Amino acid sequence: MGAFPSSVQIGGLFIRNTDQEYTAFRLAIFLHNTSPNASEAPFNLVPHVDNIETANSFAVTNAFCSQYSRGVFAIFGLYDKRSVHTLTSFCSALHISLITPSFPTEGESQFVLQLRPSLQGALLSLLGHYKWNRFVFLYDTDRGYSILQAIMETAGEKSWQVSAICVENFNDASYRQLLEDLDRRQEKKFVIDCEIERLQNLLEQIVSVGKHVKNYHYILANLGFKDISLDRFMHGGANVTGFQLVDFNTPMVAKLMQRWKKLDQREYPGSETPPKVRIQGLTGNVQFDHYGRRVNYSMDVFELKSNGPRKIGYWNDMDKLVLIQHEPTLGNDTSALENRTVIVTTIMPLMKNPILRN
The missing domain is CATH 3.40.50.2300 (Response regulator)
Structure with missing residues (x-):
């Protein structure tokens, strides 16, 4: 030295x-x-x-x-x-x-160190876990198109029915009209990929039109789940899933x-x-691959109960997603699934060669 x-x-x-x-x-x-x-x-x-x-x-x-x-x-x-x-x-x-x-770049560069992990793999893993084959994907382009491309590529491979709608130029009235139109089509499952300010505004409009109740499920493609205000969603009964990077x-x-x-x-x-x-x-272990992407890190899985978040599992490179059963389920009783918010922090490898599909 x-x-x-x-x-x-x-x-x-x-x-x-x-x-x-x-x-x-x-x-x-x-x-x-x-x-x-x-x-x-x-x-x-x-x-x-x-x-x-x-x-x-x-x-x-x-x-x-x-x-x-x-x-x-x-x-x-x-x-x-x-x-x-x-x-x-x-x-x-x-x-x-x-x-x-x-947001992570879509190309490969040896001179860019990306502190933020990519979210595509986590989102696709979660969609597979829930077995969603029909849903609405609401997005803006502030963070690029990588998540949209990954969604559409997988939709083509697995015959998903995905309605992808860009909302970056929407105002409050446009949000409400869109939500009403989608409700008439019986759309109850949503993935929302927006920057935090637009995401928060969209969530407020969802509450204003009463789409935050039982039978609705929202996945938020954001790494700061605990920074988002979801109190009214918890009282409404809708399921909300998101990702939390920082413990x-x-x-x-x-x-x-x-x-x-x-x-x-x-x-x-x-x-x-x-x-x-x-x-x-x-954000835990900070390590990069040859192209400056985050690798080799572990994240926890949380479920928000009435008394606050509780860890229900973890994910790492070796074991992938491991869920911990804290309490037995009661037969076919689904009441425990209602009125809850789940924080799932699962990061999987970035998909390559995306294919856009209408």
């Missing part, structure tokens, strides 16, 4: 409305540079941050060139569907690593959350609410 530089230049690239991510980045730099253990932090990180108002190619190109001219070793950054190809292409061409909590009971997560809540909101914008993007280590 004697020959290692005493300081390393690290870039930060943030787009509008990412205050929490920027605050998490600053906090991580501070914690690293003030660590009392010299073996864990043999060098200081020197941040160079660019905040851009829009994620178009021109703005991203200028920001990346600014970072590159400063000699950054790596960039912690976020992208959306408009900037992802520009940013990842620059990283591959100039051999600069991009560390990102944004808030682990000491590392609990310690960070305590630190986060003590941040001054004036100095650290976005710290008034818990971070939706967790830094390395808070």
Whole structure:
């Protein structure tokens, strides 16, 4: 370590409305540079941050060139569907690593480390578990098309009847009209793949038209199930299933959350609410394959009871999904299945060669 530089230049690239991510980045730099253990932090990180108002190619190109001219070793950054190809292409061409909590890219790049696991395998595993062969898939394109492609490929292979509807340009009235139309078609099973703000709004419209009751089932394609407000769904009787990446009971997560809540909101914008993007280590074992995708991690399976979430199983690479039976089922009694919410955190390998099918 004697020959290692005493300081390393690290870039930060943030787009509008990412205050929490920027605050998490600053906090991580501070914690690293003030660590009392010299073996864990043999060098200081020197941040160079660019905040851009829009994620178009021109703005991203200028920001990346600014970072590159400063000699950054790596960039912690976020992208959306408009900037992802520009940013990842620059990283591959100039051999600069991009560390990102944004949605996983659909291509293969050796210079992109994706902190967020892909969700396609988990979702397909869950659909297979429930034996769904007819359902509605509501989505936006903010996170790309990878989940849509995986759904449609599997639908073609297994003869599923999937009604895929893009809702990114819908308003409240459009949501309600769509839900009424689907109800007339006797559609009771839904997969919803939307960003958190749009997802929350859609769920509110589902409640407003009374589709949150018994016999309805919703699967939420989101990794932060516990961040979603579902109280009225629990009282209504509909089944809701989702995915939870972070275990808030682990000491590392609990310690960070305590630190986060003590941040001054004036100095650290976005710290008034818990971070939706967790830094390395808070999502369990953080390991990547050759193309920067998350591998070798374990997640728990939870079921929300009247007294709160309870672990009912786990998933890992070796055993896949393992359910734990805490209490015996009573013959054909299905009352235990009503009015419950299930958190299933199962991540399976990403499917390749997607085929779109109408």
